[in-house]
Amino acid sequence: MGKYGESIMDGKNRADIKAGAHVLVVKKQDQRSGKLTEGNVKDILTKSPTHPHGIKVRLENGVVGRVKKIVIVQP
Numbered sequence: 853m854g855k856y857g858e859s860i861m862d863g864k865n866r867a868d869i870k871a872g873a874h875v876l877v878v879k880k881q882d883q884r885s886g887k888l889t890e891g892n893v894k895d896i897l898t899k900s901p902t903h904p905h906g907i908k909v910r911l912e913n914g915v916v917g918r919v920k921k922i923v924i925v926q927p
Contacts (some may be wrong), residue, residue, distance in 0.1 A: 863906040863919025869896055874924075877909060877917030889915055890923075 861868055863875060876888040891911035898907045906918030 861922040861924070863922055864902055864904065866896060866898060866901050866903075866907050868922055869893060869907050869909065869919060871895070873922055875909065875911075875919045876921040876923065877911065877915065878906070878920050879915060879917040882917075888920060889917060891915060893919075 863869060863877075869875070871893050873893045874890075875893055876890055878886060879889055882889070889911070891913055893909045894912045895910040896907060897909060897916065903918070906920055908916065908918050910916050
């Protein structure tokens, strides 16, 4: 369990990611450090059903990155 009391899925399958989903992404400039950025999905940019490095998304705050974790908040 993480800090939200959630379960976590990786972001390699497009079908697992929906607009509004709470995710952790790595931006292009942060790939070397692995620094994650948290936010909610606005748009899914990857067209293929899967991607080995994570599905590329645009967050509601405009940040573009590849999904590393999908956060599912448990009530």
